[in-house]
Amino acid sequence: MRNYTYVLLLLATLIGWSCERETLSIPSTPTPAGARIKLVHTAPEAASIDLYINDQKISAGLPTGASSISAGTGTPTAITYGSTFPGSGVSYAVVQSGQVPITLSSPAATTTSSTTTVATQTLTLNEGSYYSLLVFGTGTQPQVKLIPDDFSAANDPSKFYVRFINLIPNAPAYDLALSTGTVLASNIAYQGISSFVGVDVSNNASFVFRLAGTTTNVTTAQTFTSSTSGRVVTIVAQGIFGRTGTAVPRLFIYVNR
Template identity: 30%
Template structure:
């Protein structure tokens, strides 16, 4: 089986994919030291709380981001020590905490931490990214609803099948197989044909693992309007 690599790339918001770690958290990074490896997990971060000013992300009080995290942005997977860690979002320039909570990270697990909710009532959604090698000719796809005020929604292929049904705020699916090709995805009000937003002409590549996120506010017409983003969680190595 091909070596399988983790990455996180927000195609719409402009995060850049980098090869960080394999699923064993070892093959992509070269460690030339003789010090025994410290147990780590993988953690990525997404800021999908509409209306927030630019933020910083900290673990146990240590800032992780080099650049401010804006709405719709985040951090690619990075290694984090396992155990109970205090995660916080703070306002860039002031250091005031907008939300903080304890994460429990397990060795060799991958997680995505999402800042969600309206700006006055932010909170966390922590996803365990159970990433496995897709079957030949297929990709794996997950859907997550991070819109705090949209109705429950379905993820569907335009003029095709419903892939994920009836997910309310903070609802999410498992990673499921999907044939690798170009799609137009629709986010519909659950159980109806009412389209709330779309992802048009999206290339789904065989061997990759993806997540589609719904973010934004149902009644907004500005930058916080309902939007669907596609993130690449993992891709096959060329080695």
């Protein structure tokens, strides 16, 4: 009888442990609510830029002579020509969705001077959606354009994906091609944006851009060293048509995914 009772207790314990296992859940990290936005500075004549969303500075340029940067979301950094915020890898800033007022301003040149407003807009940002906020054009008051970053077509895990944007003022239409000759986007006019197109994964893939319909490269090839499967990138033609030096037309690559 004692052995029978012991067996029943053991079975009850095992059944209880089994039921507990069935009800346990593995904790997961919730996805933050809001929209995702990446600021892309491609205006060669504009100063570094601060981004304010709902009057909150989420990126910051450092005035001359200052010893620290104003606090914001994440680590504030100066957004200069040919860079993005957030600036590391595939990061996007998570911001409020809906009708969102933004301000772009150039930081003060010194600790005593004032900032200069570059642009103000109200953006419509959908919950959970990804966007690039492009700053481009000539002069110190550049243009601003919000574009959706829709990765739904980038669904072949054996490829990486690229799109091409022409942001060179007064420039003709361009083609984007691999340095091997394969054309990825054709006849993209100023402010034109191609669809994402799949590219076979290759280490150190090199890209060139050309006057539409020609085989003459505008500048030297731009090599991308992180073309792993599933990667999604945007390739921007930036600079000013006919210029040399800092504003010379060239390619700039940033990562979306």
